[in-house]
Amino acid sequence: MTTSPASNVAFASQKSLPSENLRRKKLPLTEEEVFYMNCRAAYLTVFKSSLENIISKDQLYLALQHAGRNPSQKTINKYWTPQTAKLNFDDFCVILRKEKPTSKAELLKSFKQLDVNDDGCISHTDLYKFLAKRGEKMTPEEVNSIINLPDVNAGGKFDYIKFCKLYMMTSGQCLKTALEKLEADSKLRCQQFGSHMEEFSERDSPSVPKLSPGIRRQSDQGAFSNKGDNRASLLSTVRKFKASVSCTISMAANSNHNSKLTEPNLKDWRCAQSRGCFFLEEDGEVVSHQYRTHLARSSAVYLTIKPLSLSQVEGKLSRWLSVDTALYILKENENQANLQLICCTELRNREVFGWTGELGPGVYWLIPSTTGCRLRKERKPVTEEAQLVYRDGTGQLFLTEEFRAALSDIFEVIDLDGNGLLSLEEYNFFELRTSGEKCDEDAWALCREHFETKKNELTRQGFMDLNLMEARDLEGDPRDLWVTLHSMGYDAALELTEACPFVIDLYAERCEPRTKAVRMEASSGQLEKATCQSVLRQGEAKAMAGCEDIIIHTRSCGFRITSVIENKSDNKAIIHVNNELSQNCVNNRGPNIFAVEVAPHSTMVCQHVMPLNERQEWTHHCVYSLIS
Structure with missing residues (x-):
C-alpha cells in the first residue's frame, strides 16, 4: 500500500500507549505485550468476551476506532468481503497488525509534500486532487469530510498541522479510554483472550497475565491458534x-526415483488446465485461488498440481519450485456451502502431487494447499532496491529489462487458463490482489481501446504497455509500482520470494471437464475444514x-x-x-x-x-x- 496522506482515511493513529497503570509487573511491557493489551482493550470495549465474533461491518469499524484507527470504507471492505460471515479476535489482531498506526512525524511529512508555500496549509484543490487521485484513492465524500472540518479549514485552505494534532489526539483518546475500561474491570483483565494464552515470567507475580506474541487466523469452526513463543x-x-x-x-x-504417482495412458483424455498462486501475507498466512469444476458424466480422472515454471536466473534454483503443493477435491451438494470432502492429492512424483480415481457427474471444488513449511517470510534483508524505470537520451521514460521480465512472469501467473491472454475476470483477480478494487466493464472497454487485445482479451504486450503508461503517469515515481510487485510476492531485488505460482491439470476420460477460478481465500476457511x-x-x-x-x-x-x-x-x-x-x-x-x-x-x-x-x-x- 502506498504511503500517502490518503493511505487509510485515518492516515494513522497514535502509537501504542505505554500506560503505566497497566504495568503491574516489575519489568516494563514489551512492544508485543503493549500491542496485545491494546487489542484486548479495543475488542472488549465492543464485546463482552473475546470469544464473541464480529458479525457486521459496523462492529468491525467500531472496534477499529476503539483501537485508535479510523478506517475508510475501502479498508473495511478489504477485510469484510461479500463472503465474510464473521471475524474473531485473532482476525481482529491480524487486521490491527496490517493496518499499522503512523506517527505524527510521518503524517506531517506526507502532507508537507503538498505544501508549496511551506506555510503549513494546502489548498483545497491540491488536497482533493491528491487524495482522490493517488495511492489508496478516497471517495469524494471522504475528502469532503476532511475539507469541511471547521477547526482546520479556512479561506479555501487546509491547515494540516492543526489537523494532525487534532487527529492524533482523538485517536489516542479512543485507545486510552479503552485501556482505562480494561484496567477498571478486574474480571476482563484476568480473562484469557482468544488464542493469546497467558504466561508468566519467573520474576513476575503468577496472578498477572503476560500475552503471547503469536497469532494466526482461525477456521470457520471457531478454532483458535497461535504461533507460540520461542522462549x-x-x-x-x-x-x-x-x-x-x-x-x-x-x-x-x-528419493525422487521412488515415484508413487503413476500417470495413466492419457491418449484421448480431455484436459482442463488452470493456473493460480499461493501468496504469503504479512502475518504469515497463505492465500490462494480456488476453483469450481463441472463433470457432465461419470469419468475416470487424473488430477495433478505442481509449481509453475517461470523464468529463472541461470544456475539458481527459484525458491517456489521447492514449495510443497496439494489439492483437496470436494463435491458440491445442493449449494456452495454444502461441500463434501472426496479426496486429496497425496501421491507424488518429484514436484508433482496427484490423484487418480473415478468421479461421478456434478460440481466439484478444487482447493489448493501448501503446508507453509517452505513458503515463509524472507528474513534476509535486501540492501539495494532494483531499478524499475529509466529515461533514454530524449528523456522518455521506459521500463527496465528486469522489471519487464518480472511483469512477464506476473502475466503468466494471472493468465489463469494459460491461453496467453487476460480476460476481465483474470485481470480482476490481479487487481483485487494488488489494489483491492475491481476493473468495471467501462474501464475494461477503455483498456481494450488503448492497449493491444485479441478476442476482447489483453495481450502480453498490452499488459506491458498498461504498466508503462502507469509508470509515465507517475512520472517515474516507483512507489505504486512496488506496491504491485510486493503484493505479487516480489522482494526489492525483483525475486519471487513470498509467492508460489502453481498449475493444475485435470484429465477426464469420458467427458470434457470445465474448470474456473471463482475466488481467492485464506487457509483458515474451507481449506482448514x-x-x-x-x-x-x-x-x-x-x-x-x-x-x-x-x-x-x-x-x-x-x-x-x-x-x-x-x-x-x-x-x-x-x-x-x-x-x-x-x-x-x-x-x-x-x-x-x-x-x-x-x-x-x-x-x-x-x-x-x-x-x-x-x-x-x-x-x-x-x-x-x-x-x-
Whole structure:
C-alpha cells in the first residue's frame, strides 16, 4: 500500500500507549505485550468476551476506532468481503497488525509534500486532487469530510498541522479510554483472550497475565491458534500440565526415483488446465485461488498440481519450485456451502502431487494447499532496491529489462487458463490482489481501446504497455509500482520470494471437464475444514491420558505429517506443543515449542511437519500437553 496522506482515511493513529497503570509487573511491557493489551482493550470495549465474533461491518469499524484507527470504507471492505460471515479476535489482531498506526512525524511529512508555500496549509484543490487521485484513492465524500472540518479549514485552505494534532489526539483518546475500561474491570483483565494464552515470567507475580506474541487466523469452526513463543526455557519450567500424549513417527529418506504417482495412458483424455498462486501475507498466512469444476458424466480422472515454471536466473534454483503443493477435491451438494470432502492429492512424483480415481457427474471444488513449511517470510534483508524505470537520451521514460521480465512472469501467473491472454475476470483477480478494487466493464472497454487485445482479451504486450503508461503517469515515481510487485510476492531485488505460482491439470476420460477460478481465500476457511476432515478420517487418534475429551489426530503421507487437535469438552483447551526431540524436521509454525488454544467442541489444524532435507531420514517426535 502506498504511503500517502490518503493511505487509510485515518492516515494513522497514535502509537501504542505505554500506560503505566497497566504495568503491574516489575519489568516494563514489551512492544508485543503493549500491542496485545491494546487489542484486548479495543475488542472488549465492543464485546463482552473475546470469544464473541464480529458479525457486521459496523462492529468491525467500531472496534477499529476503539483501537485508535479510523478506517475508510475501502479498508473495511478489504477485510469484510461479500463472503465474510464473521471475524474473531485473532482476525481482529491480524487486521490491527496490517493496518499499522503512523506517527505524527510521518503524517506531517506526507502532507508537507503538498505544501508549496511551506506555510503549513494546502489548498483545497491540491488536497482533493491528491487524495482522490493517488495511492489508496478516497471517495469524494471522504475528502469532503476532511475539507469541511471547521477547526482546520479556512479561506479555501487546509491547515494540516492543526489537523494532525487534532487527529492524533482523538485517536489516542479512543485507545486510552479503552485501556482505562480494561484496567477498571478486574474480571476482563484476568480473562484469557482468544488464542493469546497467558504466561508468566519467573520474576513476575503468577496472578498477572503476560500475552503471547503469536497469532494466526482461525477456521470457520471457531478454532483458535497461535504461533507460540520461542522462549523454550520459560515454557518448559513454569508450565503445569494436567494431561499429555506423545507421538513419534520415523520416516525414511525420500528419493525422487521412488515415484508413487503413476500417470495413466492419457491418449484421448480431455484436459482442463488452470493456473493460480499461493501468496504469503504479512502475518504469515497463505492465500490462494480456488476453483469450481463441472463433470457432465461419470469419468475416470487424473488430477495433478505442481509449481509453475517461470523464468529463472541461470544456475539458481527459484525458491517456489521447492514449495510443497496439494489439492483437496470436494463435491458440491445442493449449494456452495454444502461441500463434501472426496479426496486429496497425496501421491507424488518429484514436484508433482496427484490423484487418480473415478468421479461421478456434478460440481466439484478444487482447493489448493501448501503446508507453509517452505513458503515463509524472507528474513534476509535486501540492501539495494532494483531499478524499475529509466529515461533514454530524449528523456522518455521506459521500463527496465528486469522489471519487464518480472511483469512477464506476473502475466503468466494471472493468465489463469494459460491461453496467453487476460480476460476481465483474470485481470480482476490481479487487481483485487494488488489494489483491492475491481476493473468495471467501462474501464475494461477503455483498456481494450488503448492497449493491444485479441478476442476482447489483453495481450502480453498490452499488459506491458498498461504498466508503462502507469509508470509515465507517475512520472517515474516507483512507489505504486512496488506496491504491485510486493503484493505479487516480489522482494526489492525483483525475486519471487513470498509467492508460489502453481498449475493444475485435470484429465477426464469420458467427458470434457470445465474448470474456473471463482475466488481467492485464506487457509483458515474451507481449506482448514477440509484438512481437519481428511486427518480425522485417515489419521491415527490418541486421547490425552487424564483427559479423554482432548484427542490428537496425526496423519502421515510419506512426505508430510499433519496433526489436528479435537476438543470434545465444554471448555476451551490450551495445548502446549513440544517438537524439540524431532530430527531433520521443520514445521509450519516456526518455533519448536508453541501453544495453541482450541475452542469447545471444535477441531483445528495444529501443525504441518516436513523434512528439512528430503534425502535424509527424519523423525517427528512431539509431546502435546494440556495446560492447567
